[in-house]
Amino acid sequence: MFSLDCNDVVHALYNTVVQKPAMVSSPAELEMVKLLENTFRAVNIGLNSNQFENSSFSNSGSRSNFGHSRLIT
Numbered sequence: 001m002f003s004l005d006c007n008d009v010v011h012a013l014y015n016t017v018v019q020k021p022a023m024v025s026s027p028a029e030l031e032m033v034k035l036l037e038n039t040f041r042a043v044n045i046g047l048n049s050n051q052f053e054n055s056s057f058s059n060s061g062s063r064s065n066f067g068h069s070r071l072i073t
Contacts, residue, residue, distance in 0.1 A: 014021040024030045
């Protein structure tokens, strides 16, 4: 189970690598933070790939070849 001693040990370890590690009070809180970060990451990846596709489409007139005049097979 989760204990304050374990939390202190892990905080000391992360403090050597991360500038300001965040402390949480329970494993459930940690899981919620992880879900939020993963959701944020997934949304950003989706937005960036959509932006890349839109810019490719506007430059070439076709979405399938990403601006190349022909596909090399």
